[in-house]
Amino acid sequence: MRLAILSAIAVPVAVFGVAASYSAASGAPPQNASPIYGVTIPDGYRDWKFVAPAQEAPPLDELRAVLGNDIAIDAYKKGTLPFPDGSILVKLAYKRKQSTEFPPATVPGAPTTVQVMVKDSKKYPDSHGWGFGRFIDGKPVDIAQHETCLACHTERVKDHDYVFTRYAP
């Protein structure tokens, strides 16, 4: 009985929630989309192919890996630049943790951020065709953090279509 009442309350709330996300304007971002870009964490990304590992020095002190969807991986393998529309890159990051089983190694500790780059030259004409999203626990971080993406990528890797990571052999 109690469950039935809760369901009756929950349904209109859920419907309103969806409506609120989409009704304000056409092209309004879905829930859990990044500010500025409206990028979401893509379904199934954890099974995508591997581009390269990296380490980030302290204070972040992270181990990282970039995965790519098939369009991005194909572009990497062929050396295609700029990356074609539909390319998506996802960077996984983890706190670096001392291995207890093999002392010379550090291994992934707690996951920190998931960072996404989506190539869509029509949707993102003002950011070299790229949309950015940075997520913690599946939720996008704030607008101030997202404002840093474009400036850094533009300043540092314009000769590689604004993408830092190279394909590791």
Place this chain on the structure above:
Amino acid sequence: MRLAILSAIAVPVAVFGVAASYSAASGAPPQNASPIYGVTIPDGYRDWKFVAPAQEAPPLDELRAVLGNDIAIDAYKKGTLPFPDGSILVKLAYKRKQSTEFPPATVPGAPTTVQVMVKDSKKYPDSHGWGFGRFIDGKPVDIAQHETCLACHTERVKDHDYVFTRYAP
């Protein structure tokens, strides 16, 4: 004319080479197979799914990543231990290199070793069902290096079916 002569010489040599690898005894390892175990670098491994990154401290000073075939990845996701026959894990290793584009990061430099674990409980009854292979430039390293694999994995990770790497979320 010169090419034609070279071809005529090359063909019998190639045929002999193959025959020499397989004719000595049934089960003789193929060319470029590891000593002790007869493990080779699996075709297409670079497109396999990602398990986890790691860093190895100096003097090796490497960034690493483990990829797995579908049988291994399925076992990881389900928490299946021991890993089922047919599981294959491949560890890629690279010298750790300072990024010139983003100073806090280190990224893959020259590739160093490719290391392979193959689960086949019938073929490898004396090594907990695992065969090992360590390769540099596609060639297996010597028998002395391969003798170290089993002892280390047996001593340190017997509670995880002799596999160090855990699946990163």
